[in-house]
Amino acid sequence: MKNAIIKLDDVWKTYRMGNVKVNALRGLDLAIKEGEFVAIMGPSGSGKSTAVNMVGALDMPTKGKIYLENRDISKLSESDLAQIRGKKIGFIFQQFNLINTLSALENVALPMVFQGVSKEERIKRAKNILEMVGLGDRINHKPTELSGGQQQRVAIARALANNPEVVLADEPTGNLDSKTGETVISFLTNLNKKDKKTIILVTHDMNIAKHANRIEFLKDGTIVKSKKLRIGG
Amino acid sequence: MLQDYISYVFENFRKRKMRSWLTMLGIFIGIAAVVALVSLGQGLQQFIDEQFEAFGTDKLIIQPKTGFAPPGSDVTTIELTSNDEWVVERTRGVIEATSFIMENVKVEFNEQIRFHQLFSIPTDEGKKLYDEINQFEVQDGRDVRKGDKFKVLVGIGFIEDDLFQPNIEVGDKIEINDIEFKVIGHYERIGNSGDDRTLVITEDAMREIFNVEERVDFILARAAKSEKPSNVAVRVEKELRNFRNLEEGKEDFVVQTSEDFIESFQNILLAVQLVLVGIAAISLLVGGIGITNTMYTAVLERTKEIGVMKAIGARNSDILKIFLLESGILGLAGGAIGVALGMGFSKLVEILVATTGNTFLKSTFSPYLIAGALLFAFLVGAISGVMPAIRASRLKPVDALRYE
Numbered sequence A: 001m002k003n004a005i006i007k008l009d010d011v012w013k014t015y016r017m018g019n020v021k022v023n024a025l026r027g028l029d030l031a032i033k034e035g036e037f038v039a040i041m042g043p044s045g046s047g048k049s050t051a052v053n054m055v056g057a058l059d060m061p062t063k064g065k066i067y068l069e070n071r072d073i074s075k076l077s078e079s080d081l082a083q084i085r086g087k088k089i090g091f092i093f094q095q096f097n098l099i100n101t102l103s104a105l106e107n108v109a110l111p112m113v114f115q116g117v118s119k120e121e122r123i124k125r126a127k128n129i130l131e132m133v134g135l136g137d138r139i140n141h142k143p144t145e146l147s148g149g150q151q152q153r154v155a156i157a158r159a160l161a162n163n164p165e166v167v168l169a170d171e172p173t174g175n176l177d178s179k180t181g182e183t184v185i186s187f188l189t190n191l192n193k194k195d196k197k198t199i200i201l202v203t204h205d206m207n208i209a210k211h212a213n214r215i216e217f218l219k220d221g222t223i224v225k226s227k228k229l230r231i232g233g
Numbered sequence B: 001m002l003q004d005y006i007s008y009v010f011e012n013f014r015k016r017k018m019r020s021w022l023t024m025l026g027i028f029i030g031i032a033a034v035v036a037l038v039s040l041g042q043g044l045q046q047f048i049d050e051q052f053e054a055f056g057t058d059k060l061i062i063q064p065k066t067g068f069a070p071p072g073s074d075v076t077t078i079e080l081t082s083n084d085e086w087v088v089e090r091t092r093g094v095i096e097a098t099s100f101i102m103e104n105v106k107v108e109f110n111e112q113i114r115f116h117q118l119f120s121i122p123t124d125e126g127k128k129l130y131d132e133i134n135q136f137e138v139q140d141g142r143d144v145r146k147g148d149k150f151k152v153l154v155g156i157g158f159i160e161d162d163l164f165q166p167n168i169e170v171g172d173k174i175e176i177n178d179i180e181f182k183v184i185g186h187y188e189r190i191g192n193s194g195d196d197r198t199l200v201i202t203e204d205a206m207r208e209i210f211n212v213e214e215r216v217d218f219i220l221a222r223a224a225k226s227e228k229p230s231n232v233a234v235r236v237e238k239e240l241r242n243f244r245n246l247e248e249g250k251e252d253f254v255v256q257t258s259e260d261f262i263e264s265f266q267n268i269l270l271a272v273q274l275v276l277v278g279i280a281a282i283s284l285l286v287g288g289i290g291i292t293n294t295m296y297t298a299v300l301e302r303t304k305e306i307g308v309m310k311a312i313g314a315r316n317s318d319i320l321k322i323f324l325l326e327s328g329i330l331g332l333a334g335g336a337i338g339v340a341l342g343m344g345f346s347k348l349v350e351i352l353v354a355t356t357g358n359t360f361l362k363s364t365f366s367p368y369l370i371a372g373a374l375l376f377a378f379l380v381g382a383i384s385g386v387m388p389a390i391r392a393s394r395l396k397p398v399d400a401l402r403y404e
Helices: A048-055 A078-088 A104-114 A119-132 A148-159 A178-194 B002-015 B017-055 B082-090 B127-133 B156-160 B203-209 B229-243 B258-301 B303-311 B316-355 B367-384 B386-393 B397-402
Strands: A004-017 A020-033 A037-041 A063-068 A089-092 A166-170 A198-202 A214-219 A222-228 B059-064 B094-100 B102-109 B112-121 B138-141 B151-154 B173-176 B179-187 B198-202 B218-223 B253-257
Touching: A004 A048, A004 A198, A020 A048, A020 A198, A020 A222, A037 A048, A037 A178, A048 A166, A048 A198, A078 A089, A078 A104, A078 B303, A078 B316, A089 A148, A104 A119, A104 A148, A104 B002, A119 A148, A148 A178, A166 A178, A178 A198, B002 B017, B002 B316, B017 B258, B017 B316, B017 B367, B059 B082, B059 B127, B059 B229, B059 B258, B082 B094, B082 B218, B082 B229, B094 B112, B094 B127, B112 B203, B127 B218, B151 B156, B156 B179, B198 B203, B218 B229, B229 B253, B229 B258, B253 B258, B258 B303, B258 B316, B258 B367, B258 B386, B303 B316, B303 B397, B316 B367, B316 B386, B367 B386
Parallel strands: A037 A198, A037 A214, A089 A166, A166 A198, B112 B198, B151 B179
Antiparallel strands: A004 A020, A004 A063, A214 A222, B059 B218, B059 B253, B094 B218, B102 B112, B102 B173, B138 B179, B151 B198, B173 B179
16 A cells, blocks of 8 residues: 555544443544545444544544554644644535634634744735635635635635645535535645645535545445545546 | 734634623722732832931830820820939930920810810920921921910911811911910921821920920930930830839830831731732632633633634644633733722822822832732733633544534
8 A cells, every 4th residue: 555645554433422332433444545535425323524533633543553644643642643633634624613703814824823834924825825715805804704605715725724735624515505515626626636635525425426536435434335436636 | 823822812802892801800800909009008108118217216205005095185094204204314325305295175266166186395405306206397487486385386287278267377366275375387288187287385385374294295215326226215114114113014104216116007007908908819819710710611612613723733732822821811901900990099099088188198109019910910810711721722622623
């Protein structure tokens, strides 16, 4: 498995609910290569979200190993993980998850604050990215003053702030109408094709998933089917 | 980085204006109280220091032990006499001694009757010593001197403060205990209503006209430069005890040095300040708990936001800093308002006290007091925010993101 940017190796995640142990992931194996566009699909309760949390270094497995660029991150401290997340992974959420007290520009600049980027550099880069997603004239608007589609574009811009290798989008179109959803997906496709970003997309919508190179179907905490759509980007 | 956190923090205050104000209220009442109390206390301290500096440290004051009644009032049964003064004067280490008498008298002018204190002053060689403790200049007319009999010098209160209608003028005739006196002059303003409303005649006049025979109310002595005033005081006490046939520990008089006075004033002032500042500290504690409460609420409210920040790269320490800063700034802002209010309040007290004729109380605002109060307010805020901030920083990103 050469060039795997993220690799999950026999990953188990067990939650304790009262006296009952629930296995959200049961020996999940997944490898994502650099530059790939992978969609993860599955019914609710399939362990989709848990898998994404693992891939995004937001959560630690109960058992098994997670490699990011061949480095085992399953034993790192929360602060080290935060640094890695901030630098290597850009998150896009279903609910946009922008910070409402900050302007579009400040939201996009925030990940750079945590990486210690200088203020001038932050503002310059945040402006550039916002222009790129077509919001150059909205940089001082608060999220509440933007439409859903615009908010999601701000979120995409924020995900790209630290120029990460991987963009992880968890149901990014779930809260958008289909037309706006299409625009967002075309952004992601472009990122993959033009900028060679690795995209991991979680969705339950086949129409969205079909844009990926590969679809992984998840059920009961493990991959049950893998489907290649196109080869290469 | 810090700057970004601060602007983020202020946005959050703006979003929750009412709550931020109420939280700060808890702090600024406490800080205002501390600033007002300390600045007035320092003002009072400064006044006392100035008084005693003028007074000098070589003085001894001997008074009868009177319990709660002031000397000269009817309750006093213990009396010192000119014989005691003579004993004091003869004690080793004492260079000179003098005494004065105080009577509560009825003053009548233009058919109005008021009660005031009448002091005698020595007109012999003791006058110099007396003047050292009563450094009041005669502003108009002249001082009383040897041979003045029905002549009285008055405090400025009689001339300017509408004690009588109309105010008394130099040259007017007034009756003291039904005996007519001529006002020959008045003192400058001293600044406290007690001193500004006294009347002064010569010792001879006091004894002759008001039938004070041997009694003296205050004996004043000067210690030699080569001696420690406290040592001289011990000797004076011993001599007087022997003269008055008293056992040690059962003295019916007190000997105090100027240093004793300074010390006892300072002790009283300190005790009063400590008690008041202690009360203010309790209000600060309560204010701090208010901040803790607000911060816990803020952490709950922003749980998801914390999750997002962690997802995009915020370390635990970043979250900790943000929340500590937020609570610290709440404290600091409350403190700043408190300092302003406290300064205003102590100025107000100064002005109110001045309207009663007491201009000695000047509130002083040292930069240390202001900087100290602000720093303290910030610390109260930050410390109150420690628990909520730790809780925020330890939230797991997955759990926080899922929080609704």
